[in-house]
Amino acid sequence: MNVLGKQIKERRHLLKIKQQELADLAGVSINTVVAVERGSGNPRMTSLLAICNVLGLQLVAQLKNLNHETV
Numbered sequence: 001m002n003v004l005g006k007q008i009k010e011r012r013h014l015l016k017i018k019q020q021e022l023a024d025l026a027g028v029s030i031n032t033v034v035a036v037e038r039g040s041g042n043p044r045m046t047s048l049l050a051i052c053n054v055l056g057l058q059l060v061a062q063l064k065n066l067n068h069e070t071v
Contacts, residue, residue, distance in 0.1 A: 002039030004048075009037040011055045026050035 012022055019037070023030045028047045035041035036051060052059040 005037045005039035007057070008051060008055065011057055012037075015055065017055075022051065022054060025054045 012019070017025075019033045020030050023033045026033070026047070027050055032041075032043055032047050033051065036043050036048065049059055
C-alpha cells in the first residue's frame with residue numbers, strides 16, 4: 001500500500017491539490033486521504049476508487065503495478 005500511497009501523493013502534488021480538497025472532491029474524510037498517502041490503515045475500495053478517479057488514476061492499473069513490485 002505504501003507504493004500506491006506515494007503515487008497518489010505525487011499525483012496530488014502534480015495537480016496542486018491539497019489533501020482537504022482531494023478529500024472533499026472524492027467524498028472521503030481528510031483522515032482517509034492522509035492514511036492512504038501514508039500507506040497505513042485499511043481503506044475501503046470505494047474510497048480508493050473515488051480518490052483515484054479525482055486524480056485521473058486508474059486503480060486497476062495501480063494495483064497491477066503493486067502486484068508486480070511485490071513479487
